[in-house]
Amino acid sequence: MSNVFTLMLLRETRLMFRRPAELVNPLVFFAIVIALFPLAVGPESQLLQTLSPGLLWVAALLAVLLSLDGLFRSDFEDGSLEQWVVSPHPLVVLVLAKVLAHWLYCGLALVMLSPLLALMLGMPLDRIPTLLLSLLLGTPVLSLLGAVGAALTVGLKRGGILLALLILPLYIPVLILGSGVIQAALQGLPTTGYLLWMASLTMLTVTLAPFAIAAGLRISVGE
Amino acid sequence: MNWTWFHKLGSPKWFYEISGRWLPWLSVSAVLLIVVGAVMGLAYAPPDYQQGNSFRIIYIHVPAAFLAQSTYISLAIAGVVGLVWKMKIADVAVQQAAPIGAWMTVIALVTGAVWGKPTWGAWWVWDARLTAMLILLFLYFGIIALGHAISNRESSAKACAILAIVGVVNIPIIKYSVDWWNTLHQPATFTITEKPAMPMEMWLPLLIMTIGFYCFFAAVLLMRMRLEVLRRESRTRWAQAEVARQIGRSA
Amino acid sequence: MTDAYLETVDLACERDWRLLFEHLHVSVKPKDMLQVSGPNGSGKTSLLRLLAGLMRPTTGDVLINGVSIHQQRNELTSNLLWLGHAAGIKGLLTAEENLMWLSALHHGASREQVWYALAAVGLAGFEDVPCHTLSAGQQRRVGLARLYLDAPALWILDEPFTALDKQAVTQLELHLAAHCNQGGMVVLTTHHPLQNAPSTFRELDLGQATL
Numbered sequence: 177m178s179n180v181f182t183l184m185l186l187r188e189t190r191l192m193f194r195r196p197a198e199l200v201n202p203l204v205f206f207a208i209v210i211a212l213f214p215l216a217v218g219p220e221s222q223l224l225q226t227l228s229p230g231l232l233w234v235a236a237l238l239a240v241l242l243s244l245d246g247l248f249r250s251d252f253e254d255g256s257l258e259q260w261v262v263s264p265h266p267l268v269v270l271v272l273a274k275v276l277a278h279w280l281y282c283g284l285a286l287v288m289l290s291p292l293l294a295l296m297l298g299m300p301l302d303r304i305p306t307l308l309l310s311l312l313l314g315t316p317v318l319s320l321l322g323a324v325g326a327a328l329t330v331g332l333k334r335g336g337i338l339l340a341l342l343i344l345p346l347y348i349p350v351l352i353l354g355s356g357v358i359q360a361a362l363q364g365l366p367t368t369g370y371l372l373w374m375a376s377l378t379m380l381t382v383t384l385a386p387f388a389i390a391a392g393l394r395i396s397v398g399e
Numbered sequence: 400m401n402w403t404w405f406h407k408l409g410s411p412k413w414f415y416e417i418s419g420r421w422l423p424w425l426s427v428s429a430v431l432l433i434v435v436g437a438v439m440g441l442a443y444a445p446p447d448y449q450q451g452n453s454f455r456i457i458y459i460h461v462p463a464a465f466l467a468q469s470t471y472i473s474l475a476i477a478g479v480v481g482l483v484w485k486m487k488i489a490d491v492a493v494q495q496a497a498p499i500g501a502w503m504t505v506i507a508l509v510t511g512a513v514w515g516k517p518t519w520g521a522w523w524v525w526d527a528r529l530t531a532m533l534i535l536l537f538l539y540f541g542i543i544a545l546g547h548a549i550s551n552r553e554s555s556a557k558a559c560a561i562l563a564i565v566g567v568v569n570i571p572i573i574k575y576s577v578d579w580w581n582t583l584h585q586p587a588t589f590t591i592t593e594k595p596a597m598p599m600e601m602w603l604p605l606l607i608m609t610i611g612f613y614c615f616f617a618a619v620l621l622m623r624m625r626l627e628v629l630r631r632e633s634r635t636r637w638a639q640a641e642v643a644r645q646i647g648r649s650a
Numbered sequence: 651m652t653d654a655y656l657e658t659v660d661l662a663c664e665r666d667w668r669l670l671f672e673h674l675h676v677s678v679k680p681k682d683m684l685q686v687s688g689p690n691g692s693g694k695t696s697l698l699r700l701l702a703g704l705m706r707p708t709t710g711d712v713l714i715n716g717v718s719i720h721q722q723r724n725e726l727t728s729n730l731l732w733l734g735h736a737a738g739i740k741g742l743l744t745a746e747e748n749l750m751w752l753s754a755l756h757h758g759a760s761r762e763q764v765w766y767a768l769a770a771v772g773l774a775g776f777e778d779v780p781c782h783t784l785s786a787g788q789q790r791r792v793g794l795a796r797l798y799l800d801a802p803a804l805w806i807l808d809e810p811f812t813a814l815d816k817q818a819v820t821q822l823e824l825h826l827a828a829h830c831n832q833g834g835m836v837v838l839t840t841h842h843p844l845q846n847a848p849s850t851f852r853e854l855d856l857g858q859a860t861l
Binding site: 321324328329331332335338341342343344345346348349352353356359360377384385388391392395396398399 | 538549554558564568569572580
């Protein structure tokens with residue numbers, strides 16, 4: 177079983193690196209959205225610094241959301257999903273590997289890009305670790321919850337906007353906690369408690385979401 | 400324990416018959432309770448010592464808000480029943496209850512805004528309760544949109560059920576995080592919910608209205624479900640006979 | 651009970667308010683080959699997907715050894731080879747990588763076995779070519795190469811002959827017949843009349859009202 181898990185990761189990695197442009201797209205999107213805000217609200221550094229936790233989180237969230245639309249689409253179209261469903265291996269394991277791959281190549285990449293953008297928004301250097309930690313704990317939740325929506329909408333011709341409609345309300349807690357932690361850090365408040373809350377939210381999602389994703393895929397395949 | 404009633408409940412024909420018997424009772428009690436509650440609340444309850452007469456909107460706002468939240472929970476429960484026990488009626492219930500819940504959320508939001516104007520001096524305040532209500536409305540929109548997007552009705556019912564279950568797990572987390580967000584950003588504001596104990600003349604109409612709203616919800620839900628059951632069972636003989644009977648009666 | 655391995659009981663399927671078939675009783679036992687035929691839209695693919703457990707029937711059930719497949723998914727999935735319209739071939743992966751992955755989803759296969767299977771379908775020399783550069787017929791053959799691996803007993807194949815040339819069609823027909831003779835089972839849809847069917851060949855016409 178763990179063998180299939182690693183093979184799935186390997187397969188996803190191969191697919192990802194044979195189309196490297198798709199790896200870069202969410203990152204470029206992330207950077208562009210962040211660049212839009214100073215242009216929209218003005219370059220005043222105090223204002224940007226106050227807004228920066230929210231901006232970084234909203235931009236990261238949208239970047240993940242956009243990359244999720246295609247998460248299962250090609251597997252659905254070329255019949256791969258059917259093969260996973262008729263396989264004796266548990267679909268939950270396959271799905272978990274697939275989402276882990278998505279997080280590694282999208283979520284983690286966003287986390288690594290975020291310090292640069294945070295500095296451009298004027299966030300002090302000593303707050304960067306909190307930012308990294310909050311995104312590190314939060315982006316898996318974004319990938320997993322988004323995958324639930326992607327699984328439910330994969331059979332639909334134009335699922336993009338619907339996916340956003342389904343998933344964005346579910347993203348609210350992690351957005352609030354994630355940006356709130358950074359805000360608390362900016363105000364010099366202790367953050368450990370909130371980070372622990374985020375960690376438990378992440379654990380909860382890792383435990384439950386794969387079952388919802390697998391159930392959603394079965395429905396989409398069975399249609 | 401005898402579980403036959405539970406499985407019988409899953410049969411559309413049985414549901415149609417039994418709900419036809421309940422429907423008049425529910426409708427009559429909904430109308431009676433809402434009329435009595437409204438008259439008591441609007442005419443007989445004393446004005447609030449702080450807010451005067453403007454508080455009377457709670458007789459709509461609070462029952463609607465209650466109903467909006469419990470409808471979402473019942474969506475998830477019906478979803479579980481439909482997914483686990485493959486009960487068709489539960490599938491029907493998920494899709495038919497969602498729009499009612501969404502309307503109740505809208506009523507709660509609008510009356511909340513109307514109430515907010517004299518209380519806070521603004522139509523909309525990012526108060527924790529109102530914000531959580533707004534998010535609930537978005538959750539309802541998601542379920543309704545998904546239900547309309549998937550053309551195969553069995554798949555769409557199952558997909559909605561899964562979304563409702565994921566949503567209901569999220570609701571306490573959303574509530575907690577919104578509360579926390581509220582205290583982080585605007586500590587110690589006046590919230591609607593923290594009120595001194597109400598006298599009996601005030602809360603009795605509220606209780607009556609709330610029960611009336613639940614009866615109204617149940618009646619509307621049954622009506623919608625009966626219609627959907629007829630549509631789904633249109634191939635079967637009993638459904639065709641029933642439609643013929645209804646048409647014959649109205650002609 | 652009969653000695654059927656896979657059977658359907660009073661199966662009905664409804665798609666988008668339209669009844670495709672009902673009261674369907676089909677049974678497949680070892681060495682059987684069942685061709686599902688009928689006009690477009692008569693529910694051939696739906697029936698195959700029901701048998702493979704990908705879809706749930708409107709009423710009725712699909713049984714393996716007398717027990718519903720939804721109560722023993724493992725019994726079905728570990729004995730089933732399913733080839734749908736789309737065979738699950740990734741254009742960006744090579745033929746070998748595709749086959750290694752698809753077989754890993756089931757029993758697994760060694761590199762030598764995969765190369766042998768690819769050679770058997772006439773794709774020797776194409777092992778490390780990305781599949782999107784292959785022709786439609788060649789891509790189809792990559793999917794069919796799974797039939798030459800250490801395959802499970804029950805094959806459910808949706809239009810396996812599409813895009814194949816004459817010689818490949820004959821070869822596949824013979825291979826299917828050989829599988830049945832060795833005790834395997836094949837359920838397939840095709841519009842093409844089979845030339846080399848085994849003696850146990852039967853046809854199920856969904857276009858006809860009575861079965």
